[in-house]
Amino acid sequence: MLGWIRKGQLVPEFEEAAFSAPLNKVVRVKTKFGWHLLQALSERDAAFLHDMRPEELQRLLQDPNFCEVAQLIDVRELDEIEIASIKGFKAYPLSQFGLWGPQISSDLDPSKDTYVLCHHGVRSLQAAQWLQTQGFRKLYNIAGGIHQYSLRADNSIRTY
Template sequence: MLRASHLPPIANPALGALRVSLFSCLSLSSPSSRLKVSKFAPFRTLIPPAFGPSSPHRSLLSLERVVPLRGLPCPKGTASFSAGSNSGGGREILVQHLLVKEDKLLVDLQHRILGGEDLSDLAVEYSVCPSKEEGGMLGWVRKGQMVPEFEEAAFNAPLNKVVRCKTKFGWHLLQVLSEREESVLQDIQPDELHAKMQDPNFLEEAQLIDVREPEEVSQASLPGFQVLPLRQFGNWGPEIDTKLDSQKDTYVLCHHGMRSLQVAKWLQTQGFQRVFNVAGGIHAYALKADQSIPTY
């Protein structure tokens, strides 16, 4: 079983402080692929090569570090400087930035961007933030995840407008590349899920995913759940858009609720609007909701 204690800490204290939530969306596969790599690639880099049947207790690295690349527009030629006034309630924004220590350098970089250079390219060369390795990409963020000065500037910036702000880390140039409605990720208790499953319409309207391994499913299972084993992520992960509808309510199940929580968080980064993790997994479901389900 995967435990929260298995997840690695944020390596850089300054970067961890900048992004004050547990979501540290600063792990892409490579700087050169920041606008071209599929959304599967960042997830793939987080799975240890040896993770497989021979290592049942081998932990995945944190899925909270995944950066979604769906719909990422190319910002070249679109940058300008502005200070708009949008509210951040109920939405998430896709942000890239660069960080420098000197305001003189910041002004020079502003002029270069206005001249047509790309902020992400300049971030690789000049930024002192670890995100420089990813072209300054911070990923999807929502209010409450960033330090106040950065958050205020980002959520007030019109799309593709380069904005500057100052935080305790230095001077930032940031650019909001895209926005979307804030998604929902929450636990659902076994008895609540059991009640929903008594309605035939629920099984038709929702999509149910069991991320346990086949040998586990053979011991205990729930009707209507599509089995997508976590160890076989390489097979189904790249095709998630063809297998599931991101606009449907999605319920994720495992043995005790930890693996399913990680997958649920990943689905959220992929644009799934309403994701529910079955709290306690099928074990809790068998104890609290339907004792005809065997435990193992």
């Protein structure tokens, strides 16, 4: 039982067999590790994770309905958010992951577009990759974080 897999995780021969096997049919595949029996039990839509340019986020934020249809997550620390923030983003500090991580799928809707922000884009990418493992389907990492957003999209937001 491998759980959910996506392309790029396994050796090519195994991946080819896994992604082309008919559901519930046992297939044989040989890799450099030997022979394997494989049975795909179900399929799901592929998730995606894209980097989003700050200017693109700013354009989306101009739509008054955007914050109602999208989920906006800021994984910076609360003291960082006090210095600079973007309206609509909800705080999920990465240092408090133990508190919000176990309940994130009930707090947020994994099928909705989810935008993740941090200071420079590193922590947000880490959080978005983890959210993907939790079944979130459509994820956007704000490239360069709030720092680049301030420089390239809205200079009224402080840099730090």
